[in-house]
Amino acid sequence: MKIKKIAKEYALITFSTLFIVVGVYFFKFPNNFTFGGVTGISVVIGRITPFTPGTVNLILNVLLLILGFIFIGKGFTLKTVYSSMLLSGCLSALEKIYPLRQPLTDQPMLDLVFAVALPAFGSALLFNIDASSGGTDIVALILKKYSTCDIGRALFFSDVLITLSAFFVFDIKTALFSTLGLLSKSLAIDNVIESINLAKYFNVVCSNPNTICDYIVNELHRSATVLDAKGAYSHKHNYVVLTALRRPQAVQLRRYIKRVEPEAFILISNTSEIIGKGFHE
Incomplete structure (x- = not known):
């Protein structure tokens, strides 16, 4: 190798x-x-x-x-x-x-x-x-x-x-x-x-993070972080999935989320400075 x-x-x-x-x-x-x-x-x-x-x-x-x-x-x-x-x-x-x-x-x-x-x-x-x-x-x-x-x-x-x-x-x-x-x-x-170096940084607010995380890990071969969250208006308990992906992977994840979690709230940002495993070591 x-x-x-x-x-x-x-x-x-x-x-x-x-x-x-x-x-x-x-x-x-x-x-x-x-x-x-x-x-x-x-x-x-x-x-x-x-x-x-x-x-x-x-x-x-x-x-x-x-x-x-x-x-x-x-x-x-x-x-x-x-x-x-x-x-x-x-x-x-x-x-x-x-x-x-x-x-x-x-x-x-x-x-x-x-x-x-x-x-x-x-x-x-x-x-x-x-x-x-x-x-x-x-x-x-x-x-x-x-x-x-x-x-x-x-x-x-x-x-x-x-x-x-x-x-x-x-x-x-x-x-x-x-x-x-x-x-x-x-x-x-x-x-x-x-x-x-351009990549996409995802903040996904959803009620069912397991499906999304399974797709990120098993299909895109990346990882993610899941945070507990609470809506300021609805006071409803939710989760926030954080992940960073290359551009082709970002397109795949966006399509997948819209299909399996259409109610999810997705924030996608451009970033070219990601340091860590899978990006710049």
């Missing part, structure tokens, strides 16, 4: 990293979008040096991985190493296999959407399983270990500086698109993570 879990995790890391590769190579690099991170630095350095962005990205990631091993040691996760090297290797390979001399489309805004959305989706999947694609995340881990500075703010300002460099290296249109990409990136990642 442990081997199966590890294999599943690394398959997901591979899938997520390939999303980042597609977004960066086919949409970010050819348009010279520079909205932060190692890939953003690579675009700038690739413009002012003979090296390609993919080569610069590989060199920077290798240097950061070495720093990670030196300063972080055992706390430096293999997931990050694997994702970082896969990302750098794929970018360098694509430059040789499928070189791009110009953007895929003549619509910069369309390219920007994919340059933000695809890496954001891939990064969100990685963050959700406690992994990352390396790059400036390694700097964050080092700062976290050896300083008390606000890491999130430090990384944000580094992204801002990288983006501002586009105003000196590229034309104003590219720089403005890069600025828009920076503003969109963090929002996109947060929204994707929230969407992935």
